[in-house]
Amino acid sequence: MSWTPTREDFDLYMVPNYSPQRVIPVRGEGSRLWDQEGHEYIDFAGGIAVNGLGHAHPALLAALKAQADKVWHLSNVYTNEPALKLARMLVENTFAEKVFFCSSGGEANEAALKMVRRYAFEKFGEHKNKIISFRQSFHGRTLFTVSVGGQPKYSEGFGPIPGGIHHATFNDLDSVDALIGDDTCAVIVEPVQGEGGVMPANQAFLEGLRERCDRHDALLVFDEVQSGMGRSGSLYAYMDYGVTPDVLTSAKALGGGFPIGAVLTTNDIAAVFQPGTHGSTYGGNPLACAVALAAVETISSPEVLEGVASRHALFRQRLEELSEKHGGLFSEVRGMGLLIGAELSEDFRDRGRDILAASIKEGLMLLVAGPNVLRFAPSLIISEEEVNEGMARLDRALATLKA
Template identity: 75%
Template sequence: MPASSTRDDFDKYMAPNYSPQQAIPVRGEGSRLWDQEGREYIDFAGGIAVNALGHCHPALVGALTEQANKLWHLSNVYTNEPALALSRELVERTFADKVFFCSSGGEANEAAFKLARRWGFDNFGEKKHKIVSFKQSFHGRTLFTVSVGGQPKYTEGFGPVPGGISHATFNDLDSVRALIDDDTCAVVVEPIQGEGGVTPATPEFLQGLRELCDQHQALLVMDEVQSGVGRSGKLYAYMHYGVTPDILTSAKAIGGGFPLGAMLASDRVAKSLVVGTHGSTYGGNPLACAVGLAAVTTIDTPDVLEGVERRHMLFREHLEVINRKHGVFKEIRGMGLLIGAEMSDDFQGKARDILPLALEEGLMALVAGPNVLRMAPSLVISEVEIEEGMARLELAIERLVGQS
């Protein structure tokens, strides 16, 4: 890459669907990054919950390097050893019997929703096609997944959108009862709504969804693209609830930064995905699956998973201290290392204003809508880095308060 590349080049050469921050990171190690000028940042963003082991983790670098010297790509005309090994690990560690690989969360959800409709068609006929999802949910950017998602701003201007989709209220079973019927093929839910504000489902809600799906012979589809692979403190968030889905989608952390997605399903459902019904040229790519195998086996260990809850409490304690001083947050919520801090009434709509201020102080963070500051750091971020990052966040918030 030319040394002269600047942030202005983004505006000149790249599609305007993003508005990235001004700094351009060029190197990362663990939970720290450095930009073109050599300035250091602490990473509380984690690539939007992707870099679950931080940047350039030795296990992932080693797996990628080893596989890069063996085999890069075959397509699905052939299978390959890394894909077989990763699929076996996922089956052995979860409820699932079968795995479908792709390259992103949107693709994993597209596959899940297609499978749900195909399963309904195969077993009950074409009338069983309805999908119940939730307001404020997010499931990807394909036309189908953005339609299942419950945020109208993402479908505006892209109509007509696919039909047969309705949206209930998250954590409100009565709203689901009003929509579900015997023509429903699936209920789609995030155990923790991520983009919608970092809101965990209640145990009663997920248990009730399972019961409603069983009553109406519908599938329970859990989107764990953001909440999965250790983010909650277990390999998948459904494991906290004692509720087993029929289909689960996974991406983000499963590749530790390498593009990888997966759809997991039980045998009774997966059998509808017969030859020719769905596919992905890059799905099951040897490079991606080698890295994914290293990520899953490194993360799904007591040392990493038990550390997630300790780090959650540290984040919460620091945020509460900041809030007692500055009164910027209404609620601090989340699960594991997916944490949201909702802005107080006096700072409504100003969560995004924190991001450039934090960057100037040497911290990378996220938002989940205009009113929620979101953090999704490495699952193995050190306590020292949490403390340093929170000190930098407080400096940014002091500046925000000063501007008000």
């Protein structure tokens, strides 16, 4: 097809549930992208924490090309080598004993939530079905996961929503104590709330959740869709806290840009998913698993994980310098590893999307987490030169916006 689409064609042909920027990227390499006109951009967005190794990483390209010459899809009537190799890799490098594969983070959380309810049903009876989540959390876009997520704007208008779901306050154990009981089947939490403003959990909070779940025979679920796969500086953020969940969900950077999700758990819990209990048409897809295996092997290397800490320090330093230069731009810079949130001060309140638009004009791609938090989720291997150049572009965007 010789036709070249434009941004206007999105409005003409696509359902308007997104409002993308005006530029259309057509090529990427490392932490840089180029649009249809050849303009270059530094990528601080990382596909919303998906492109953990940047664009067109040679290890991922090699894995995809090699598998493309073999088999693309089999369905789960058969297993396949890439899925088994990836499952073994995840088991050997985490707390998990069993893995379930699907196509996205939302699917992974849907499966995890069904799994914990099924486990409680079989072990204790149907009365034990309460799920505790947290306000401002985000767990996906299925009806179940938006209901468990703690942001009503995502579930409004889609009711009636599933019952038995209760929301406590993040980093507040007293609010958990007011809800948890012997009818609780699970507590689900993000070690770092991503969409909720890039809010890391306190150490005592996660330790307290573990203790309370143990006391009430409830399962602890960590949603590491965004915080996992090296984003925190460890393979998964639970390792940084030293708090082990019963179930962990993973996606985004797991496939380095190729769609895949996973649920990690123990033998005992996994046993409730017998044939016919749950499934995923594309779960364990050979192409996805081959790419994901290459991503996990690369990201779990000491060179990549150790580099995250130094890049975090550089991001924080440069953001604090920008804040001071622009009259207290940020009220707080927070996060873990290369998932960083910079909260706008009162003088810049609700200007997040304006900053995004101004940054695009200067050749920089970044994110927001709500209207008041700039979110940075770049490649884990972004160079110091690219960090500094990106910050220079953000500086120019802020100056233009203020003018």
